[in-house]
Amino acid sequence: MKTTFKHLKILSLLMVFPLIGWAQTPITGRVLDESGEGIPFATIFEQGTSNGSTTDEDGNFEFNVSKLPTTIVVSYIGFKTKSQEITSAANIMIMLVEDSFGLAEIVVTGNRTKPRTILDSPVPIDNFGVKELANSGQPTIDRMLTFKVPSFNSQNQAISDATAHYDPADLRGLGPSRTLVLVNGKRKNQSAQVYLNRTPGKGEVGVDLKSIPTAAIERVEVLRDGASAQYGSDAIAGVINMVLKKNVEFSTFSAKTGITSEGDGFNFSSDFNTAFTIGDEGYANITLGYYKQNETNRPGSPGVNDPGAERPNEIQWQKDNPTLGMHVGQPEMEKTDLFVNMAHPVGENGEFYTFHGFTTRTGKSYAYYRAPYWRRGVADSGFLTRPEDFLGYQPTFETQIDDHINAIGLKYDLGENWRADLSATYGANSVDYTVNNSVNRDYLADNNTSPRTFHPGGYRLQNLIGNLDVSGRLTDQLSLATGLEVKKEYFNAYEGDPLSYYKGGSDSFAGIKPAEAGEWTRNNFAAYAQLDYDITDALLLGVAGRYEDFSDFGDNFSWKVNGRYKLGVKGAIRGSYSTGFRAPTLHQRHLTNSQYIIVSGSSEPLLQGTLANDNPAVQALGVPTLFAETSKNISAGITYQFTPNFYGSVDFYQINVDDRVLFSSQIGADDDDSSMNPVEQILEDNNVVAVQFFINAGDTKTQGADIVLNYKSYGGFGASFAANFNKTTIDAITTPAALAQNGYNIFAREEKGLITNSRPKSKLILGLSQELDKWYFALNNTMFGKVTVTAPESGGEDQDLAAKIATDIVANYKFTDKLSLNVNVNNLFDVYPDVTKASTNTAGAGGRFLYSSEVQQLGQLGTNFSVGFNYQF
Numbered sequence: 001m002k003t004t005f006k007h008l009k010i011l012s013l014l015m016v017f018p019l020i021g022w023a024q025t026p027i028t029g030r031v032l033d034e035s036g037e038g039i040p041f042a043t044i045f046e047q048g049t050s051n052g053s054t055t056d057e058d059g060n061f062e063f064n065v066s067k068l069p070t071t072i073v074v075s076y077i078g079f080k081t082k083s084q085e086i087t088s089a090a091n092i093m094i095m096l097v098e099d100s101f102g103l104a105e106i107v108v109t110g111n112r113t114k115p116r117t118i119l120d121s122p123v124p125i126d127n128f129g130v131k132e133l134a135n136s137g138q139p140t141i142d143r144m145l146t147f148k149v150p151s152f153n154s155q156n157q158a159i160s161d162a163t164a165h166y167d168p169a170d171l172r173g174l175g176p177s178r179t180l181v182l183v184n185g186k187r188k189n190q191s192a193q194v195y196l197n198r199t200p201g202k203g204e205v206g207v208d209l210k211s212i213p214t215a216a217i218e219r220v221e222v223l224r225d226g227a228s229a230q231y232g233s234d235a236i237a238g239v240i241n242m243v244l245k246k247n248v249e250f251s252t253f254s255a256k257t258g259i260t261s262e263g264d265g266f267n268f269s270s271d272f273n274t275a276f277t278i279g280d281e282g283y284a285n286i287t288l289g290y291y292k293q294n295e296t297n298r299p300g301s302p303g304v305n306d307p308g309a310e311r312p313n314e315i316q317w318q319k320d321n322p323t324l325g326m327h328v329g330q331p332e333m334e335k336t337d338l339f340v341n342m343a344h345p346v347g348e349n350g351e352f353y354t355f356h357g358f359t360t361r362t363g364k365s366y367a368y369y370r371a372p373y374w375r376r377g378v379a380d381s382g383f384l385t386r387p388e389d390f391l392g393y394q395p396t397f398e399t400q401i402d403d404h405i406n407a408i409g410l411k412y413d414l415g416e417n418w419r420a421d422l423s424a425t426y427g428a429n430s431v432d433y434t435v436n437n438s439v440n441r442d443y444l445a446d447n448n449t450s451p452r453t454f455h456p457g458g459y460r461l462q463n464l465i466g467n468l469d470v471s472g473r474l475t476d477q478l479s480l481a482t483g484l485e486v487k488k489e490y491f492n493a494y495e496g497d498p499l500s501y502y503k504g505g506s507d508s509f510a511g512i513k514p515a516e517a518g519e520w521t522r523n524n525f526a527a528y529a530q531l532d533y534d535i536t537d538a539l540l541l542g543v544a545g546r547y548e549d550f551s552d553f554g555d556n557f558s559w560k561v562n563g564r565y566k567l568g569v570k571g572a573i574r575g576s577y578s579t580g581f582r583a584p585t586l587h588q589r590h591l592t593n594s595q596y597i598i599v600s601g602s603s604e605p606l607l608q609g610t611l612a613n614d615n616p617a618v619q620a621l622g623v624p625t626l627f628a629e630t631s632k633n634i635s636a637g638i639t640y641q642f643t644p645n646f647y648g649s650v651d652f653y654q655i656n657v658d659d660r661v662l663f664s665s666q667i668g669a670d671d672d673d674s675s676m677n678p679v680e681q682i683l684e685d686n687n688v689v690a691v692q693f694f695i696n697a698g699d700t701k702t703q704g705a706d707i708v709l710n711y712k713s714y715g716g717f718g719a720s721f722a723a724n725f726n727k728t729t730i731d732a733i734t735t736p737a738a739l740a741q742n743g744y745n746i747f748a749r750e751e752k753g754l755i756t757n758s759r760p761k762s763k764l765i766l767g768l769s770q771e772l773d774k775w776y777f778a779l780n781n782t783m784f785g786k787v788t789v790t791a792p793e794s795g796g797e798d799q800d801l802a803a804k805i806a807t808d809i810v811a812n813y814k815f816t817d818k819l820s821l822n823v824n825v826n827n828l829f830d831v832y833p834d835v836t837k838a839s840t841n842t843a844g845a846g847g848r849f850l851y852s853s854e855v856q857q858l859g860q861l862g863t864n865f866s867v868g869f870n871y872q873f
Contacts, residue, residue, distance in 0.1 A: 024051070024064035029092025031059045031074055039096060042076040043714060047083065047773075075714060103570075103641045108185065109221040109241040112230055113471055113479035113532045113542075122540055122564035122574045123225040124637055124651045124706065130217045130245075135769075135778055135810050137824030137866060139258070139267055139291065141217065142169050142209040145240075147782050147808070149222055150724035150763040151706060153200075154209070155856040156330045158298075158849075160197035161509060162431055164331050164365040165399045168201030169209055171224070171237040173726050173759040174655065174702055176206025178582055178631075180227065180235035183212065183242045184341070184355055186407045186467075187231070189427025192459040192491075194587045196610065196663070198854050200758040202751070203663020203694065205585045208429055211359040211403035215254065215271035216287035216339035218245040224651065224706055226633030228580030229544040229560035232485070232526055236580045236631045236657065244341040244355055247283035248275045250818070256868025260296060260861055261830060265330060267293040267866075271337075282344030289337035295364070296329030298832075298860045302847030308373040317372055317391050325369030325394055326848045329860060335361035349413040357405045362398070367438075367508035368848070369394040375507075378439055383449065395438035395508035403429045409467075418472030425465040432458035432494075435506045442503035450499075457496035457512035461586070464488045477534045485526040491586035493517045493593075516592040524550040524583075538566040548581075552589065553627045556581045571640030574651075578633045584626035584661050588694040589613050610692045617682045618693045622736030627696055632656045637706075648709040653702075656731075660698035665748040666690035667739070677742045697746060699732040700755065716771030723764040725785075728756050745793065750842070750854075753790025753798075758855040760785040762803070769810075778810035784857040789840045796841025801834040806858045818872040826864040833857050 031039045038059020045052025046065045053063035065072070068087060072094075075081040079096035086092055103119035105127045118125055126149065133144040142154040146169075154169035168176045176195070181188040191208040195201045220242055227235040251274035259266045271289040278284055303322035309315050318324070336359070343353040372379060372392040379390035409423030435454045444450040469483035496511025505511055528546035535541060541563045549555040560578035567573065592612045611618050613626045637651030668690040669680050676684070683691055704726030711719040733747045762785030769778040782805065789799040807828040814820045836842065836852040851860050 024066055025068055025089055026062065026064050027072075027086065027089045027092060028060070028062045029090070029094065031055050031061065031076075031094050031096060033079070033096060039076055039079070042074055042079075042096070044072060044074045044094075047071040047073050081716075103639060103647050107221050108243075109182070109239055110223040110225065110227055110230065112469070112481035112483075112530050112544075114473075119566070119572055119639065119641070120540070120564070122542055122562040123223060123576055123635070124574070124639075124649060126222040126224070126708070128220045128222070130214060130219060133217075133220065134214060135776075135812075136780065137808055137810055137826050137864075139256075139269060139293070139866075140210055141212055141214050141220075141242075142167060144214065145169075145209075145220070145222075147780065147806075148722075148765070150722045150765055151224065151704070151726065152222070153759050153763075153856065155859045157197070157199040157856075158328045158330070158853055158860065159366060159368065160195075160199050160853070161365075161367075161397050162193045162399055162433065163195045163197050163199055164397070165333070165361075165363040165401060165431075166191055166193055166195070166206070166208060167210070168195050168199060168204070168206055170201060170206070170759070171222075171240075172653075172655070172702060172704060172724070173728055174237040174657070175204045175755070176201040177204040177585070177661075178234060178236040178657070179206070180231055180233075180239045181207040181209070181242070182231075182239060183357070183405055184244050184407065185241060186405075186423065186425045187427075187463075187465060188212075188242075188405060189403075189429055189463050190461060190585065191403075192429045192431050192461040192587075194585075194591055196593075198750070198754065200754060200856055202754050203588070203661070205587055208401070208403050210335065210361065211337075211401075211405075211429070212242055212357065213271060213287055213289035213337040213339060213359070215252070215273045215289055216244055216285075216337070216341070216357070217242050219243050225576055225635055225653075226560070226578040226580045226631060226655065228558040228631070229546045229578055230528060230530060232528075232546060232548060233581060233583040233628075236582055236629075236633070236655065244339065245273060245285045245287070246275070246341065246343070247277070248273065248285060250872035251275075252870060252872050254868060254870045256822075256866055258824070258864055258866030261863035261865070262296070265294055265296040265861060265864065267291070269868075278342070278344050283342065285341040287337065287339040289335075289339075291333070291335045293330065293333045295327065295332050296861060297327050298850060298862075299323040299326035299328040300847040300850040306371065306846050308371070310373065311388075313388055313390060314371075314373045324371060324848060325392065327366035327369075327394070328849060328853075331363045331365035333361055333363045335359065346410065346412075351411045352409075353411065354408040355406075357403070359403045360401070362400050364396050364398045367395040367397055370507065375439075375441070377441055378444065381444055381448065383439070383444055393437055393439070395506075396436045397509060398434040398436060400432045400434075401430070414470070414472070418470065421467070421469040423467045425467070426462070427465075428460065428462040430458060430460035433496075433509065435500070435509050438507045440499055440502055440504070440506050442505075443499055454500035454506035454511060455497045456500040456506060456509055457494040457517065459494070459587070460490075460492040462490040479532040479534075480529070482529040483527070485528075486523070487526075488521065488523045489586055490519065490521050491590060492519045493591070510593075512593060518590070520586050520590045522550060522552040522586060524548055540564045548583075550583055550628075553584065553625065556583075556628050556630070567640065570642070571638065573636075573638050575636035576634070580631040580633060582629040582631075582661075584613075584628065584694070584696075588661055589626050591694075609690070613694050615693075617685065620738075621679070621682070622738045623693055623695050624736075626661060626694060627659065629660050629696065630658050645713055646709075646711045649707070651706045653704055653706075655702045657698075657700045657702075659696040660700055661694055661696055662698045662733075662747055662751070663694055664692050664697075664746045665751050666692055667744055667746065670743060678738060679742055679744060695736075695746065697734045698730060698755070700728055700730050702726060702728045718767075718769040720767040721765070723762065725762045727761060730755060748793045750790050750792040753788065754854065757788035757790055760787055760803075760857055762786075774814040776810070776812040778808075780808040780810070782806045782808070782858070787855040787857055789836055789842055789852045789855055791840050791842065794841065797837070797839045799834075799837050799840045801852070801855065801857065804831050804833060804858050805829075806831055820870050822868050822870070824864075824866045826866070827858070827862060830863040831858065832860060832862060
């Protein structure tokens with residue numbers, strides 16, 4: 001056969017390939033864990049080639065690489081993948097750091113006797129690293145948890161006074177008051193603000209989650225089970241424990257900015273986290289944070305359909321302003337944070353620790369626009385403009401919120417098997433109000449002038465807590481934890497400036513009057529014990545009890561039993577039954593105020609009053625002194641690690657809450673004008689159109705299920721599915737006899753709807769991720785289930801808002817091991833809730849709200865774009 005150039009080329013290539021193989025360099029070495037033990041069957045390969053192998057039973061490896069120096073990559077389930085440059089061919093040592101996946105993760109929340117793995121725990125616990133949470137692309141920890149934990153919900157509340165600046169959050173739809181939040185295992189103080197407007201969590205008090213910067217957090221543990229018998233009040237729905245960073249290897253600086261597809265809501269954040277050693281083994285971790293967001297606006301456009309306009313300027317204003325001047329959306333916010341977490345050994349057996357958090361933020365939201373035909377008295381006074389030019393005004397509601405948490409303590413080993421923890425924790429939250437662009441109409445009428453800026457006062461809540469906890473082993477099978485707690489709480493209501501409460505007060509939010517201001521305190525003592533009995537390696541039984549005595553309402557004893565049976569080394573069946581309680585807060589006992597709100601059927605805001613529970617007028621109606629809510633919680637589930645990289649769990653629960661503290665409906669005049677009943681007399685005496693109060697009156701039942709599935713492959717692919725299904729029903733409402741006899745309904749159907757229908761009855765989260773060398777990609781879909789807009793007693797039709805899916809995409813690129821860029825698109829397809837129908841007869845204010853302000857699914861932001869970077873040094 002004739003030889004051609006083509007044949008010679010093929011022949012030469014065939015000769016070169018073996019030469020390349022001969023040129024490869026054999027390398028040998030060993031892969032170790034942190035204790036120096038060899039890791040068997042780990043995957044090892046040369047980066048950018050197909051050269052590779054696996055380690056033997058002792059962790060040894062041998063294979064050929066194409067060149068030296070080169071980079072090899074080692075991976076093994078349960079350890080962080082490691083890339084390492086090598087320059088020599090022999091005796092290469094590579095150490096992998098544990099990165100527990102699934103049921104082998106160690107958690108401390110809910111296990112007061114000793115830390116246990118998720119598999120060993122008798123109750124369901126989730127463990128989220130801060131990187132996993134940050135990959136959601138959300139700006140604050142409460143938003144991150146909303147898109148990661150199916151039973152957790154938190155959304156911004158538009159036009160709701162101070163509530164707009166706190167965003168009520170809850171687990172399992174049980175309200176903000178029934179989730180206990182810890183920082184490093186210590187109780188976090190609640191906020192100073194009661195959520196008084198018609199939003200989810202109305203009448204309740206929660207923890208100000210915006211006061212905990214993400215950059216300071218190492219991980220978040222979420223206990224999905226009642227835990228009052230271990231931790232005390234509030235732990236009815238579960239416990240969220242924020243674990244702070246310790247002695248990190250690198251200093252990290254991050255910055256991020258974003259904006260919505262509507263061109264509003266611009267936000268910017270930056271934070272810095274670092275650590276340094278103190279002495280030989282101590283550390284101090286420091287976090288500095290800054291966050292700023294601009295407002296968004298998603299109003300309806302009722303335009304000329306709004307009734308009442310008659311004068312030429314009023315008619316023209318409607319034509320020129322189809323949204324009628326409304327601002328409906330997230331408020332402006334600017335926030336700064338400083339967190340410090342420190343520890344240092346004391347002798348050979350002790351450790352001194354302390355952590356401190358300081359957060360301050362300002363915010364601005366909007367009240368209803370005061371249309372010119374709503375405020376003809378102001379127009380005709382000529383105070384702002386000539387009457388014929390008057391266009392109304394829109395008050396702003398502005399806040400300054402400060403939050404502090406400080407803890408100091410000493411841990412000490414008491415012999416081989418016992419440990420003590422003595423600590424003191426101080427927490428405080430305060431809110432100060434400013435109302436701008438407003439008018440005191442009564443003062444204007446009396447004096448022909450009025451301030452435009454008012455300082456209506458504010459609130460402050462403080463607590464001081466002392467704890468002594470002792471835990472250890474009685475035998476190899478019996479573990480005991482016991483402790484004492486003393487707590488002192490302070491609640492302050494600060495008087496506003498006199499013109500803010502003069503007669504009717506500043507328009508949109510009247511100031512705190514002298515009679516409404518004051519300071520109230522209480523203290524309580526608690527003792528608890530928890531005993532765990534590992535009967536066998538598979539079977540664990542536990543029991544816990546806690547006694548608390550409050551100075552203002554009495555005592556409570558809560559108890560819990562739980563158990564776990566391991567299905568070999570891969571799975572477990574678990575269950576628990578517990579009683580729990582929630583102490584009424586000092587706010588709910590002593591809050592008295594008056595403010596303008598929208599009342600169904602009224603064309604403009606009206607003044608309403610809240611009287612303290614211990615007010616003689618409220619007591620005269622037969623309203624009892626507030627006492628503790630109690631609960632019964634039963635749960636059962638199974639968890640299983642099917643393979644080293646795939647596990648799942650299913651848990652069912654039922655939570656009954658008795659004597660739930662409710663914020664009553666507005667109690668006003670009846671339809672009989674011929675005589676004045678006792679309730680009407682109280683209204684007249686307090687110069688308000690309606691009165692509300694706090695009362696132990698509700699019995700509720702919440703049933704649901706949690707499902708969690710997680711998969712993580714050797715090649716960097718990950719998939720997760722998590723879901724929550726829940727339903728809350730109201731079994732009974734107890735009405736005091738004096739009110740019942742006069743035909744009053746203390747908790748109208750629209751108020752009931754806030755408990756049963758305002759949070760999604762289901763939430764499903766599907767996440768997919770892929771790591772590719774320097775790239776990380778994630779696709780997350782979150783389906784927020786149905787909610788219902790509940791029509792008021794006065795009439796209207798309930799409206800079911802269909803389930804909605806928010807799609808988020810994440811892309812991270814590592815330029816180097818220390819510098820990375822991240823890009824996020826949240827709510828890719830610009831999904832909004834269903835538009836609220838006018839037939840619901842709810843507080844849509846004549847079409848001013850396009851979306852309901854009373855129920856929440858995925859919020860009203862639409863698509864949001866953000867880009868940021870992280871730099872380690």
